[in-house]
Amino acid sequence: DTGVSQDPRHKITKRGQNVTFRCDPISEHNRLYWYRQTLGQGPEFLTYFQNEAQLEKSRLLSDRFSAERPKGSFSTLEIQRTEQGDSAMYLCASSSWDGYGYTFGSGTRLTVV
Amino acid sequence: QKEVEQNSGPLSVPEGAIASLNCTYSDRGSQSFFWYRQYSGKSPELIMFIYSNGDKEDGRFTAQLNKASQYVSLLIRDSQPSDSATYLCAVPYSGGGADGLTFGKGTHLIIQP
Numbered sequence: 001d002t003g004v005s006q007d008p009r010h011k012i013t014k015r016g017q018n019v020t021f022r023c024d025p026i027s028e029h030n031r032l033y034w035y036r037q038t039l040g041q042g043p044e045f046l047t048y049f050q051n052e053a054q055l056e057k058s059r060l061l062s063d064r065f066s067a068e069r070p071k072g073s074f075s076t077l078e079i080q081r082t083e084q085g086d087s088a089m090y091l092c093a094s095s096s097w098d099g100y101g102y103t104f105g106s107g108t109r110l111t112v113v
Numbered sequence: 114q115k116e117v118e119q120n121s122g123p124l125s126v127p128e129g130a131i132a133s134l135n136c137t138y139s140d141r142g143s144q145s146f147f148w149y150r151q152y153s154g155k156s157p158e159l160i161m162f163i164y165s166n167g168d169k170e171d172g173r174f175t176a177q178l179n180k181a182s183q184y185v186s187l188l189i190r191d192s193q194p195s196d197s198a199t200y201l202c203a204v205p206y207s208g209g210g211a212d213g214l215t216f217g218k219g220t221h222l223i224i225q226p
Contacts, residue, residue, distance in 0.1 A: 033213055040121070042216030043157065045206045056212050059114075091156060100145075102214075104156035 004105035006092050012111045013082055020078045021108045025094030029103075032075050034067055035091040037107075043091055049075060082112045115140045117202055117217035125223045132189040134220050136202030139183070146178060146185045147214060149201040157201055160187070192224045 005024040013019050025032045030051050035043035046065065047057045051072035064082075069075040079086055089107045116139040126132040138146070145164040149157035163169045163176040163185065175188040189196055199219040206213035 040218065042117075042201050042203070042218050043214075045213040045215060048213045056207060058206075100162055102147075102159050104158070106156055 004092055004094050004103050006090075006105040006108050008108055009106065010109045010111075012113060015084060015112055016081055018078065018080045019082060019110065020076050021090055021092075021110075023075045023077070023092030023094075023105060024073075025075070025092070026103055029094035029096055030072065031095045031097065032069055033093040033095070033102075034075070034077050035093065035104075037089045037091055038087075046077070079110075082110075084112045086110060087112045115143070115204060115206065115215045117204055117215055119200075119202055119217035119220045121218055122221040123223050124220055125225055126192050127225050128192055128194060130192055132192045132196065132222055132224070134187040134189075134200050134202075134222065136185045136187075136217055137183055138185070138202075138204050140204065141180075141183060143183075143204040145205060146176070147203040148174075148176060148185075148187045149203060149216075151199045151201060151219065153198070160200075189222075194224045194226050197222060197224045 007022045033048040034046040037043045045058050047067050049069040052069050064080045067077045089109050091107045092105045093102045095102045118137045147162045148160045150160050151157040161171050161176050163178045166178050169176045173190045177186045199221050201219040202217045203214040206215050
């Protein structure tokens with residue numbers, strides 16, 4: 001068990017470009033979550049999957065954000081037409097069915113210039 | 114939208130003393146409560162969760178829940194310099210804890226040697 005892996009660790013992109021992040025959860029975890037965290041704030045919930053089904057999506061999430069989890073394994077988070085306000089740490093977490101055993105990945109730090 | 118309030122600190126506590134971290138939440142219907150620790154530059158890690166009124170102890174950590182007052186706290190006994198971190202309180206985003214979490218901004222704790 002290697003924990004939750006996220007790739008890349010850092011991403012610098014120009015405003016207006018699209019970016020995609022990948023998350024590989026702990027293999028036996030069927031729930032996968034995406035969060036965004038900015039400096040001085042707690043993680044902000046974005047969306048979550050149970051297996052391949054996306055069951056919840058934050059009302060604050062712009063239509064420029066989309067997430068997938070094909071085959072219920074790894075997940076991708078895409079941000080289209082990035083804006084400077086998208087600069088943040090994007091955290092992925094996974095858990096077993098009861099949701100009490102969250103494990104976070106190391107995150108992808110996005111900087112939009 | 115559910116809100117979780119924490120004093121951002123910093124909270125400075127001498128080594129060996131008891132650190133007391135507090136959290137209030139807006140949704141009276143919240144059923145479970147989580148405490149995470151986040152070291153600078155690292156991802157959050159779960160310390161403990163509580164869902165019944167009263168105290169729950171795990172080693173040097175004690176979570177206390179008072180649903181009538183919508184208040185949850187975390188006590189750290191025999192504080193060590195390694196406890197210096199930001200402590201995040203969280204409640205379920207919508208349904209149960211498995212559906213994602215709403216985090217507070219966190220309390221920055223400093224243990225003075």
